[in-house]
Amino acid sequence: VQIKVVEKILAANDAIAAQNRQLLEQNGVLAINIMGSPGAGKTSVAERTITAPALGGLSVAVIEGDIATRYDAERLAALDIPVVHIATGGECHLDAPMVKQALLQLDLTAADVVLIENVGNLVCPAEYDLGQGKKVVVSSVPEGHDKVEKYPLMFRLADAVVLNKLDTIDAFDFDAQRFEANLKDLNPEAAFFAVSCRTGQGIEAWADWIRAQLARS
Amino acid sequence: VQIKVVEKILAANDAIAAQNRQLLEQNGVLAINIMGSPGAGKTSVAERTITAPALGGLSVAVIEGDIATRYDAERLAALDIPVVHIATGGECHLDAPMVKQALLQLDLTAADVVLIENVGNLVCPAEYDLGQGKKVVVSSVPEGHDKVEKYPLMFRLADAVVLNKLDTIDAFDFDAQRFEANLKDLNPEAAFFAVSCRTGQGIEAWADWIRAQLARS
Numbered sequence: 001v002q003i004k005v006v007e008k009i010l011a012a013n014d015a016i017a018a019q020n021r022q023l024l025e026q027n028g029v030l031a032i033n034i035m036g037s038p039g040a041g042k043t044s045v046a047e048r049t050i051t052a053p054a055l056g057g058l059s060v061a062v063i064e065g066d067i068a069t070r071y072d073a074e075r076l077a078a079l080d081i082p083v084v085h086i087a088t089g090g091e092c093h094l095d096a097p098m099v100k101q102a103l104l105q106l107d108l109t110a111a112d113v114v115l116i117e118n119v120g121n122l123v124c125p126a127e128y129d130l131g132q133g134k135k136v137v138v139s140s141v142p143e144g145h146d147k148v149e150k151y152p153l154m155f156r157l158a159d160a161v162v163l164n165k166l167d168t169i170d171a172f173d174f175d176a177q178r179f180e181a182n183l184k185d186l187n188p189e190a191a192f193f194a195v196s197c198r199t200g201q202g203i204e205a206w207a208d209w210i211r212a213q214l215a216r217s
Numbered sequence: 218v219q220i221k222v223v224e225k226i227l228a229a230n231d232a233i234a235a236q237n238r239q240l241l242e243q244n245g246v247l248a249i250n251i252m253g254s255p256g257a258g259k260t261s262v263a264e265r266t267i268t269a270p271a272l273g274g275l276s277v278a279v280i281e282g283d284i285a286t287r288y289d290a291e292r293l294a295a296l297d298i299p300v301v302h303i304a305t306g307g308e309c310h311l312d313a314p315m316v317k318q319a320l321l322q323l324d325l326t327a328a329d330v331v332l333i334e335n336v337g338n339l340v341c342p343a344e345y346d347l348g349q350g351k352k353v354v355v356s357s358v359p360e361g362h363d364k365v366e367k368y369p370l371m372f373r374l375a376d377a378v379v380l381n382k383l384d385t386i387d388a389f390d391f392d393a394q395r396f397e398a399n400l401k402d403l404n405p406e407a408a409f410f411a412v413s414c415r416t417g418q419g420i421e422a423w424a425d426w427i428r429a430q431l432a433r434s
Binding site for chain 1: 254255256283284285286288307309336337338339340341357359360361363364366367368369370382384385388389
């Protein structure tokens with residue numbers, strides 16, 4: 001009985017996700033679901049994306065998911081872009097109905113890209129389709145090079161993986177080649193970007209990838 | 218209907234947790250549920266705890282929870298202590314029935330302390346009582362000083378918080394006073410230890426705290 005109910009929840013989620021996807025496609029908007037551990041740097045990646053020269057002239061909006069606090073939403077709103085804050089109230093992931101409510105508060109006719117920052121969690125968000133165009137995992141050097149192997153579902157489903165905090169690599173015993181090799185083994189199709197949101201290293205290649213996804217959509 | 222089922226799952230979990238607690242108390246064993254984000258250093262804290270001089274002469278066993286891979290279990294087994302590995306197969310947290318199965322594989326009459334390393338997740342494990350004596354959250358400097366505010370439930374329920382990777386603080390914009398002040402605001406009863414598993418800094422105070430919990434139990 002319990003499993004059936006979980007299936008129903010996921011089926012209901014997927015039905016709303018399909019509506020979100022249709023709404024986004026009708027408006028020619030690329031939505032990116034940004035997932036990752038607490039403190040991986042999801043908000044910093046969003047900031048760098050919004051201000052990247054390669055995305056100049058594009059209109060970017062943000063849907064910001066948090067269990068508690070508005071800190072991340074306020075950081076992004078300071079960039080003078082549309083931000084909708086979803087307070088999940090304890091929920092460990094965003095779901096499609098939450099994102100639908102947020103999308104309805106944005107002017108999608110004026111947007112090119114919507115960044116959806118998920119709750120900090122390397123497990124649960126992977127199971128919930130939000131209707132996004134692309135799924136991205138932000139991982140970071142201090143978390144260790146074994147994360148792809150230890151939390152495979154999210155990395156397997158990712159369209160791109162951004163390895164952040166590259167500027168701190170000397171402070172950690174981190175094998176970047178192993179991280180990338182593990183990703184290639186698990187998900188050969190995923191794009192991979194090693195970046196530092198502090199220094200800006202690698203951000204240009206990441207922003208170019210987003211522009212390329214827009215051109216295809 | 219859906220909420221009722223979730224309540225039933227939690228009630229069933231709590232019933233088994235009570236059995237675990239009784240089993241541990243009958244054997245005079247202190248079980249510590251170690252929770253935290255992916256890559257916070259839960260396994261490193263367990264390693265340092267097992268080898269701490271302040272806990273010399275005590276018999277420590279480990280229950281190691283992982284979604285995938287046996288890496289952490291193998292690291293701890295190398296210390297020549299009893300280790301039971303729980304492969305959750307995708308589940309985002311340990312639950313009391315999993316821990317019960319693991320406890321039945323340990324010789325509890327010979328154990329003083331059982332460290333239970335939960336799945337790397339700052340959200341979901343907080344909701345599942347395992348029957349442990351104490352709950353500990355391992356957080357880390359690279360995750361940022363805002364984690365107490367952003368993920369309050371787990372920090373509110375913690376008996377102790379271990380802030381790890383203190384040796385890397387110069388590489389990050391981390392306000393240790395703010396982290397500790399936020400914790401004191403949210404949970405004034407929680408013990409707090411700032412440590413570096415790499416250098417050993419702060420480990421003695423943490424190990425002394427464990428010994429004090431044993432004396433009380």
